[in-house]
Amino acid sequence: RLEKIWLAIGIAMLFVFLGVIGVGAFAMGMQPPTGHHTIDPEKVSETYPFNNPGLEQVGENEYNAYMIAYAFGFNPAKMEVPLGATVHFQVTSPDVVHGFQITGTTVNLMAVPGEVNHYTYRFDKPGEYLVLCNEYCGAGHEFMATTIIVK
Ligand code: CUA
Structure with missing residues (x-):
C-alpha cells in the first residue's frame, strides 16, 4: 500500500x-527569429549607436537605421531614405514593448526594452511610408507614428 x-x-x-x-x-x-543583442534600456539615449538615431551609411546605398520606439513616438521622428537603398533596421525601446511596422513593406519588428531587433529591407519604391506602433503600449499608443520618405 x-x-x-x-x-x-x-x-x-x-x-x-x-x-x-x-x-x-x-x-x-x-x-524571435531575428538576431538580437542586449542593451540597458535606461541608457538607450547614451548608448552607441542609439545616442545618434537615424541613418548611418555603411556601404554604397546601404545604411544602418537606428530607431528608438518610446512612449509615445519614434526617434528619429522623420527619416529620408535614398531610393533603392538597403536599410538594416535596428530597433529598441527605453520603456515598454512597442511595435515597429512600416506599412506597405515586410518590416514588422517588436521594439523590446533591453533588446535590439534587426531587419533588412530594400526600398525600391519611392513615396511616403507610414511607420506605426502595433503593440498596445498605453494611453498614447494610437499617436505613435512617423514617416519614412523614400526618394
Ligand atoms: Cu507604442 Cu503602441
Whole structure:
C-alpha cells in the first residue's frame, strides 16, 4: 500500500519534470527569429549607436537605421531614405514593448526594452511610408507614428 503511494508520487514527479522541460522548450521556440543583442534600456539615449538615431551609411546605398520606439513616438521622428537603398533596421525601446511596422513593406519588428531587433529591407519604391506602433503600449499608443520618405 505504501509502495503504491510512492509509485504515484514518483509518476507525479515525472510528469512535473516533463512539464518543466516542455514549457522550457516552448519558451525557446518563442524566441524571435531575428538576431538580437542586449542593451540597458535606461541608457538607450547614451548608448552607441542609439545616442545618434537615424541613418548611418555603411556601404554604397546601404545604411544602418537606428530607431528608438518610446512612449509615445519614434526617434528619429522623420527619416529620408535614398531610393533603392538597403536599410538594416535596428530597433529598441527605453520603456515598454512597442511595435515597429512600416506599412506597405515586410518590416514588422517588436521594439523590446533591453533588446535590439534587426531587419533588412530594400526600398525600391519611392513615396511616403507610414511607420506605426502595433503593440498596445498605453494611453498614447494610437499617436505613435512617423514617416519614412523614400526618394
Ligand atoms: Cu507604442 Cu503602441
